[in-house]
Amino acid sequence: MAPMPTANCQPPTVIPYSMSILSIKVENLSKLYQLGQVGTGTLSKDLQRWWAATRGKEDPFAKLGQENRRDIKQESDFVWALQQIDFEVQQGEVLGIIGRNGAGKSTLLKILSKITAPTTGKVFINGRIASLLEVGTGFHPEMTGRENIFLNGALLGMSKADILARFDEIVDFAGVAAYIDTPVKRYSSGMYVRLAFAVAAYLHSEILVVDEVLAVGDSIFQKKCIDRMLSIVNQGRTVLFVSHNLSSIRALCRRGILLENGKMVMDNEISKVLDYYASQNIFFDTEIDLLPVVRERFFGSIRFARIRFAHNPFQFGQDIAFEVDLVKDNDCHQYDDVDLGFAINDLNGNRLLHVSNRFIHKPISFSHPRKTVRVKLQNNLKGGVYALELFLRVNDVIHDWLKEHIYLEILEGNPYGYGQSDLIYGQFIGSFEMEETGHEG
Amino acid sequence: MTAQSAHTPAGQTWTEVIEPRRSIWNLRLLEVWNYRDLLMMWVKRDFAATYKQTILGPLWFFLQPLLTTIMFTIVFGNFAGLSTDGLPQILFYLSGVTIWNYFADGLTKISTVFKDNANLFGKVYFPRLIIPLSIVISGLIRFGIQFLMFMAFLLFFVAKGHPAVHPGLMILVTPLLLVLMAGFSLGFGMIISALTSKYRDLVFLLAFGVQLFMYATPVIYPLSSLAPQYKPYVMANPIAPIVETFRYAYLGTGFFNWGSLGYSFTCMAVVLVAGMLIFNRVEKTFLDTV
Numbered sequence: 001m002a003p004m005p006t007a008n009c010q011p012p013t014v015i016p017y018s019m020s021i022l023s024i025k026v027e028n029l030s031k032l033y034q035l036g037q038v039g040t041g042t043l044s045k046d047l048q049r050w051w052a053a054t055r056g057k058e059d060p061f062a063k064l065g066q067e068n069r070r071d072i073k074q075e076s077d078f079v080w081a082l083q084q085i086d087f088e089v090q091q092g093e094v095l096g097i098i099g100r101n102g103a104g105k106s107t108l109l110k111i112l113s114k115i116t117a118p119t120t121g122k123v124f125i126n127g128r129i130a131s132l133l134e135v136g137t138g139f140h141p142e143m144t145g146r147e148n149i150f151l152n153g154a155l156l157g158m159s160k161a162d163i164l165a166r167f168d169e170i171v172d173f174a175g176v177a178a179y180i181d182t183p184v185k186r187y188s189s190g191m192y193v194r195l196a197f198a199v200a201a202y203l204h205s206e207i208l209v210v211d212e213v214l215a216v217g218d219s220i221f222q223k224k225c226i227d228r229m230l231s232i233v234n235q236g237r238t239v240l241f242v243s244h245n246l247s248s249i250r251a252l253c254r255r256g257i258l259l260e261n262g263k264m265v266m267d268n269e270i271s272k273v274l275d276y277y278a279s280q281n282i283f284f285d286t287e288i289d290l291l292p293v294v295r296e297r298f299f300g301s302i303r304f305a306r307i308r309f310a311h312n313p314f315q316f317g318q319d320i321a322f323e324v325d326l327v328k329d330n331d332c333h334q335y336d337d338v339d340l341g342f343a344i345n346d347l348n349g350n351r352l353l354h355v356s357n358r359f360i361h362k363p364i365s366f367s368h369p370r371k372t373v374r375v376k377l378q379n380n381l382k383g384g385v386y387a388l389e390l391f392l393r394v395n396d397v398i399h400d401w402l403k404e405h406i407y408l409e410i411l412e413g414n415p416y417g418y419g420q421s422d423l424i425y426g427q428f429i430g431s432f433e434m435e436e437t438g439h440e441g
Numbered sequence: 442m443t444a445q446s447a448h449t450p451a452g453q454t455w456t457e458v459i460e461p462r463r464s465i466w467n468l469r470l471l472e473v474w475n476y477r478d479l480l481m482m483w484v485k486r487d488f489a490a491t492y493k494q495t496i497l498g499p500l501w502f503f504l505q506p507l508l509t510t511i512m513f514t515i516v517f518g519n520f521a522g523l524s525t526d527g528l529p530q531i532l533f534y535l536s537g538v539t540i541w542n543y544f545a546d547g548l549t550k551i552s553t554v555f556k557d558n559a560n561l562f563g564k565v566y567f568p569r570l571i572i573p574l575s576i577v578i579s580g581l582i583r584f585g586i587q588f589l590m591f592m593a594f595l596l597f598f599v600a601k602g603h604p605a606v607h608p609g610l611m612i613l614v615t616p617l618l619l620v621l622m623a624g625f626s627l628g629f630g631m632i633i634s635a636l637t638s639k640y641r642d643l644v645f646l647l648a649f650g651v652q653l654f655m656y657a658t659p660v661i662y663p664l665s666s667l668a669p670q671y672k673p674y675v676m677a678n679p680i681a682p683i684v685e686t687f688r689y690a691y692l693g694t695g696f697f698n699w700g701s702l703g704y705s706f707t708c709m710a711v712v713l714v715a716g717m718l719i720f721n722r723v724e725k726t727f728l729d730t731v
Contacts, residue, residue, distance in 0.1 A: 143489050154476070156565065
């Protein structure tokens with residue numbers, strides 16, 4: 001288990017902000033997107049479409065079977081990405097923005113960052129706003145670390161003098177002093193990300209808008225990032241923070257707003273918002289239908305259909321047992337040597353363990369339309385909530401990958417006989433050898 | 442809705458308001474000035490990318506106009522036997538190519554600004570005008586290098602005492618010619634960028650269009666070689682006086698009068714303002730359609 005940085009997990013107790021001055025005021029903000037494209041994107045296709053229409057033929061570029069897609073109704077071509085959002089952020093406040101994928105978090109940040117304009121409503125801003133929707137925007141691999149600091153800083157709205165004044169701090173924070181005049185294409189990915197974050201972390205702005213950036217880097221660097229964010233907060237700067245990483249939101253924010261389908265459904269203390277969000281979105285079902293889950297990228301001809309846990313929650317130390325049903329599309333293909341993998345992550349997204357049928361030399365072949373695989377795994381997890389990631393691959397081609405849809409809970413236990421299992425750090429090993437080999441005196 | 446709502450505390454001020462629509466006349470040029478450091482960094486980035494990522498690197502800057510000039514000399518000078526106003530063919534074509542390339546390269550690059558920078562524009566806000574401006578400036582460096590090569594050839598022919606070649610004081614208007622060319626490539630480029638952001642296949646037509654434009658400009662032929670009835674048509678092309686003046690200044694042969702340059706300047710101002718307005722308009726809606 002990743003030991004939580006306990007000192008930094010608590011919301012900062014003293015926030016020096018004045019109660020009356022606002023940094024941001026969002027009024028009746030809405031954003032309408034048009035689904036699909038008005039044109040086809042190329043002149044030749046638009047001309048072909050026009051030619052077909054004048055002869056009374058079918059539109060040659062209309063997508064077949066579009067009407068029975070997924071479960072959303074396609075009555076109109078317009079979708080409200082945000083609808084009538086109102087909130088205020090006080091100076092020095094750190095606001096967490098929470099919501100599932102597609103809830104409107106990114107759209108909100110894009111409007112606040114002036115990347116896209118709202119359809120209705122206004123946002124009043126008091127102070128310079130700097131937004132960080134991606135680390136390393138504009139970095140060029142051929143340029144040195146030094147040049148990229150200046151370039152990236154300039155992109156984020158800093159003047160050359162601003163950057164010069166903070167240059168040493170940035171290099172120091174990123175820990176790349178020795179390579180500062182080396183082109184960043186020679187950097188390791190860790191160094192690259194550290195440098196990119198460092199520029200943004202030392203931005204001189206009264207308001208900072210941050211999206212997901214803490215999801216990068218190793219856990220030590222993530223902790224450093226959180227510490228840095230905390231010190232930004234303690235300087236009295238206003239921060240708007242969007243992340244899937246619920247525990248970093250809990251650590252950084254005092255207040256949160258929850259978005260659902262473009263609407264703001266909650267604006268409250270962060271713990272209340274997070275509890276509500278978890279109760280709405282994390283289900284400890286013993287059986288989950290996986291076919292309706294919308295896959296983001298991978299959708300091959302074989303995929304996960306259903307998972308059944310023997311229990312959920314599991315007792316402390318009780319073997320984690322489950323069955324997964326796999327389905328295959330109606331092709332005559334036979335798949336030999338399927339790599340069926342799964343991983344268990346904590347809620348910070350840290351990978352705790354990774355298992356594959358290949359590790360134990362159990363080949364799985366797939367010729368029938370349906371198949372069930374049973375898994376039993378020794379439970380080394382301490383009490384808590386975990387995400388189970390499922391993974392299906394054949395010949396290095398990913399067919400299915402479910403990342404954040406299945407959760408399981410391990411109850412606390414009493415392994416010492418007198419103490420709670422929450423005293424355990426790392427993994428709990430319930431079976432190993434130990435014997436007394438002699439004594440003196 | 443007013444900036445000061447009833448329950449907003451006294452002393453509350455706002456430094457900025459994000460609204461659905463800004464007036465298209467508001468070009469926010471002051472903001473561009475505030476981002477001038479970014480402009481220079483972006484020029485540097487452009488240069489690093491060009492220098493370090495091609496095998497020939499900076500050598501390409503020399504080779505490209507030189508090869509074009511040699512090709513023009515063979516095809517138009519020798520096979521077709523087009524007039525060069527008594528000037529050495531190499532010098533005649535090289536002068537045309539050098540000044541024309543500054544316009545054409547800028548135009549081509551600016552035309553695909555939205556397509557090339559879609560990811561960047563989706564991640565960070567800055568005045569988008571910075572990118573076309575940086576293209577025009579880095580083109581200036583490239584022009585400088587090619588211009589040096591042209592000067593080398595020019596000095597060679599002057600030293601040799603070629604009877605037709607005599608540079609004049611008009612070379613002092615070179616900065617004005619560059620401003621005109623920069624303005625045209627910015628203006629036309631931004632107008633086309635708005636079109637390519639909607640119709641991506643227009644990019645294929647672009648190379649052809651630029652080629653046609655070159656034939657409508659006295660780059661491979663002198664204005665003096667045209668029959669009198671065609672001259673007004675070519676002179677209606679506002680780029681033509683720029684190329685002719687460039688030649689007149691450095692080689693001493695060509696067409697020049699202030700009226701034509703004034704005409705060019707007026708056209709440039711119109712195209713530039715139109716380009717900026719269209720660019721400003723597309724910049725705001727572009728991300729919602731891609």
